[in-house]
Amino acid sequence: MRPTASRLIDTRVIFCGDNLDQLRKLPPACIDLVYIDPPFNSNRNYEVFWGETKEKRSFEDRHESTKAYIDYMRPRCLELHRVLKKTGSFYYHCDWHASHYVKVMLDQIFGENNFVNEVVWKRQSAHNDAKQGSKHLGRVHDSVFLYSGGRDYKFKHLYGAYDEEYIEKAYRHIESGTGRRYRLGDLTAPGGGAPSKGNPHYEFLGVTRYWRYSEENMKELHRQGRIIQTKPGTVPAYKRYLDEGKGVPLGTVWDDINPIHSGDSERLGYPTQKPLKLLERILEISSEENDVVLDAFCGCGTALVAAQKLKRQWIGIDISPTACRVMALRLKKDCGLKEDEKLQQLGRGFIVRDLPKSEVELRKYPPFEFENWAVVALGGTKNARQVGDMGIDGRIYPVTAMPGKRGATVGELDFMDEWYPIQVKQKDKVGRPDVDAFEAVMIREERKLGYFVGFEFTRDALYEIDRFQRKEGREIRALTVREILDEELHKS
Ligand SMILES: C[S@@+](CC[C@H](N)C(=O)[O-])C[C@H]1O[C@@H](n2cnc3c(N)ncnc32)[C@H](O)[C@@H]1O
Numbered sequence: 441m442r443p444t445a446s447r448l449i450d451t452r453v454i455f456c457g458d459n460l461d462q463l464r465k466l467p468p469a470c471i472d473l474v475y476i477d478p479p480f481n482s483n484r485n486y487e488v489f490w491g492e493t494k495e496k497r498s499f500e501d502r503h504e505s506t507k508a509y510i511d512y513m514r515p516r517c518l519e520l521h522r523v524l525k526k527t528g529s530f531y532y533h534c535d536w537h538a539s540h541y542v543k544v545m546l547d548q549i550f551g552e553n554n555f556v557n558e559v560v561w562k563r564q565s566a567h568n569d570a571k572q573g574s575k576h577l578g579r580v581h582d583s584v585f586l587y588s589g590g591r592d593y594k595f596k597h598l599y600g601a602y603d604e605e606y607i608e609k610a611y612r613h614i615e616s617g618t619g620r621r622y623r624l625g626d627l628t629a630p631g632g633g634a635p636s637k638g639n640p641h642y643e644f645l646g647v648t649r650y651w652r653y654s655e656e657n658m659k660e661l662h663r664q665g666r667i668i669q670t671k672p673g674t675v676p677a678y679k680r681y682l683d684e685g686k687g688v689p690l691g692t693v694w695d696d697i698n699p700i701h702s703g704d705s706e707r708l709g710y711p712t713q714k715p716l717k718l719l720e721r722i723l724e725i726s727s728e729e730n731d732v733v734l735d736a737f738c739g740c741g742t743a744l745v746a747a748q749k750l751k752r753q754w755i756g757i758d759i760s761p762t763a764c765r766v767m768a769l770r771l772k773k774d775c776g777l778k779e780d781e782k783l784q785q786l787g788r789g790f791i792v793r794d795l796p797k798s799e800v801e802l803r804k805y806p807p808f809e810f811e812n813w814a815v816v817a818l819g820g821t822k823n824a825r826q827v828g829d830m831g832i833d834g835r836i837y838p839v840t841a842m843p844g845k846r847g848a849t850v851g852e853l854d855f856m857d858e859w860y861p862i863q864v865k866q867k868d869k870v871g872r873p874d875v876d877a878f879e880a881v882m883i884r885e886e887r888k889l890g891y892f893v894g895f896e897f898t899r900d901a902l903y904e905i906d907r908f909q910r911k912e913g914r915e916i917r918a919l920t921v922r923e924i925l926d927e928e929l930h931k932s
Pocket residue numbers: 457458459460477478479482710712713714715736737738739740741742743757758759760763
């Protein structure tokens with residue numbers, strides 16, 4: 441049987457596109473858990489504000505930009521509220537830049553009464569932020585706001601281990617024979633054994649009191665060895681064993697989850713990637729197996745991987761085709777899922793929907809996204825060096841040259857001499873000067889084969905490519921976007 445929780449929607453789908461449009465396609469009340477971690481530069485104003493010169497900006501500028509950010513987020517949060525079930529939960533991850541404005545906006549959308557918690561995630565140590573000469577304390581935490589869809593939302597308490605100091609203090613008794621640590625619990629009625637509503641009054645082990653439990657229950661507990669009287673005449677107490685305790689209930693300050701560091705195995709190089717442990721914790725608190733988790737700003741897909749690992753259903757949305765490809769790769773590698781429509785229908789695969797399919801769409805792409813699209817479509821690897829790539833946008837490593845190493849990055853493949861450069865130009869017509877420049881790169885790098893991607897090539901450019909091959913014995917394959925799209929269509 442198909443392991444999908446929802447008859448309302450398709451799950452294990454990554455939608456590529458603006459979440460405002462994508463969310464409008466979803467029916468109401470179909471999601472159990474929403475997590476979002478929106479970027480702070482979702483629009484131009486905001487980008488200016490949070491850019492390099494932010495500290496120098498006046499209060500008016502800040503106010504304007506914050507307003508622009510909130511105006512951008514409000515319709516999206518309204519949609520997220522619409523798709524959330526009454527039993528569901530909504531998490532909004534942000535930081536000091538706009539957290540207070542975000543809270544006010546969310547109170548208006550979800551209702552103040554549905555505000556559950558603000559989680560403080562300590563993501564770095566103070567010295568990263570409070571540099572010498574700065575006049576502020578280290579900004580070391582993110583805020584994660586939790587709202588519920590209604591009164592009967594799902595919630596599970598999590599517990600952490602007690603620390604040693606607490607154990608020494610609170611559980612200071614050790615049971616002879618078993619060596620079990622325990623603490624003494626009060627058996628007298630609430631209020632220290634004073635007359636109180638409905639509590640029984642009787643004599644037990646020579647002490648007459650209002651007790652917490654009936655005489656019968658007390659006798660049974662005593663028989664089980666759960667009651668201790670340290671000296672005759674003293675008030676008996678209940679033995680609470682350390683090994684029976686659940687641990688410390690998780691609070692709102694999370695300082696036990698490290699951010700992603702450069703050496704971490706889960707690091708993908710996506711600048712805003714959140715740790716898997718953080719998302720797993722959120723999912724454990726607010727969802728159950730087979731529930732539907734939605735991340736509408738899903739970046740490199742941390743929430744989706746967490747959902748897959750914890751046997752939840754999931755939907756991801758991201759506006760960046762690069763991000764969609766990165767997370768597709770991650771789901772394949774980390775979760776062993778196949779990108780396959782038929783398997784997705786059977787509950788064993790996933791699909792990416794709405795990736796750009798036309799030249800018109802690709803012309804409108806930001807240059808960086810266009811470059812990425814072309815390099816990935818050719819089966820290449822993006823050049824890791826953003827600056828100083830010296831005319832190379834990506835490299836193709838032929839299959840025979842692959843060392844078969846999982847997770848190898850461009851840097852790790854540098855030692856391999858068998859690679860072909862890729863040059864990408866998002867212009868209507870690639871001309872002779874563009875080809876000349878690429879030829880220089882091929883000679884400098886001593887490459888026999890290279891790829892050039894553009895929308896079209898001038899006749900001069902094609903003539904030069906031909907001349908270059910005949911004279912230098914080096915081949916440049918001129919590929920148009922149309923050809924690549926046709927090829928991709930063939931593959932699918
Ligand atoms: C901060 S990152 C999320 C990182 C993610 N939590 C992770 O751990 O990988 C924000 C993502 O939101 C995406 N994004 C920005 N505006 C969007 C929009 N309007 N619709 C969908 N995605 C958007 C960006 O492309 C980016 O990948």
